[in-house]
Amino acid sequence: MPMIEMPKAKIEMPKAKLPVIAVCVALAWAGTQFAAPAAMADSPAPPIQEKDVTVKRLDSGLSEIILPEKAARRLEIKTSEVRADASGRKVAPYSSIIYDLAGNSWVYSEVGPHNYERQEVKVERIKGGEALLKSGPPAGTKVVTAGSIELYGTEVGVNGE
Numbered sequence: 001m002p003m004i005e006m007p008k009a010k011i012e013m014p015k016a017k018l019p020v021i022a023v024c025v026a027l028a029w030a031g032t033q034f035a036a037p038a039a040m041a042d043s044p045a046p047p048i049q050e051k052d053v054t055v056k057r058l059d060s061g062l063s064e065i066i067l068p069e070k071a072a073r074r075l076e077i078k079t080s081e082v083r084a085d086a087s088g089r090k091v092a093p094y095s096s097i098i099y100d101l102a103g104n105s106w107v108y109s110e111v112g113p114h115n116y117e118r119q120e121v122k123v124e125r126i127k128g129g130e131a132l133l134k135s136g137p138p139a140g141t142k143v144v145t146a147g148s149i150e151l152y153g154t155e156v157g158v159n160g161e
Contacts, residue, residue, distance in 0.1 A: 053154055058117070063155045067114040078146035079110050083139050089124070090133040096143040097123060097131050098152055108151050110142040116151050 054066040067075070082092045096107045105123050108116040121136030137143065144151060 055155060062118050064111065065108075065116045065151055065154055066112075067116075069114060072114045072147075075147040075150050077114075077116075077144060077151075079142040080145045081139070082107075082133075082137050082141045082143055085132075090136055090139060092121065092131045092133055092136060092143055093145050094126055094129050094131045095145040096148065097121065098148050100152075106152075107136060108144040108148045109137050110144065116144060118152070118155060 053068070053071060056064045056066070058064060067077070080093045080096065082090055085091050092107060098106050098108075100106065105121050106118050107121050109119050111117045119137050121131075122134035124132040124134045126132075
């Protein structure tokens with residue numbers, strides 16, 4: 001079977017554009033060589049070591065977590081109060097409820113300035129942004145609504161540590 005030869009395409013570039021392309025390539029290469037060091041900045045002061053978090057084991061098997069003020073600010077811990085509705089049922093913000101691997105529901109109560117203790121709750125139902133509780137802390141108790149997952153990780157450890 002005879003072979004058919006296709007004509008080869010030849011791309012010609014005007015000689016005047018070659019120096020421009022060479023300069024662009026050189027500038028792009030040079031930019032990558034100097035960009036990283038320029039982005040690094042020295043800290044004006046050495047970091048201040050913050051105090052460690054204290055985790056006290058309680059007789060109940062749970063723990064009290066005591067955070068340094070700086071850690072509480074960094075975690076942006078927010079609280080709200082458990083309240084009683086018109087029928088006397090306890091109502092907690094739904095954002096305060098966390099669940100463990102077994103499906104048990106909990107809240108972290110604020111027991112002192114930057115001191116938190118996990119308490120089990122029984123949720124009757126969720127209605128909007130509120131959890132109606134069968135059991136849990138009394139009305140007026142401050143519960144963590146933001147940062148509770150970080151508190152749980154601090155209490156039980158990460159990956160079993």
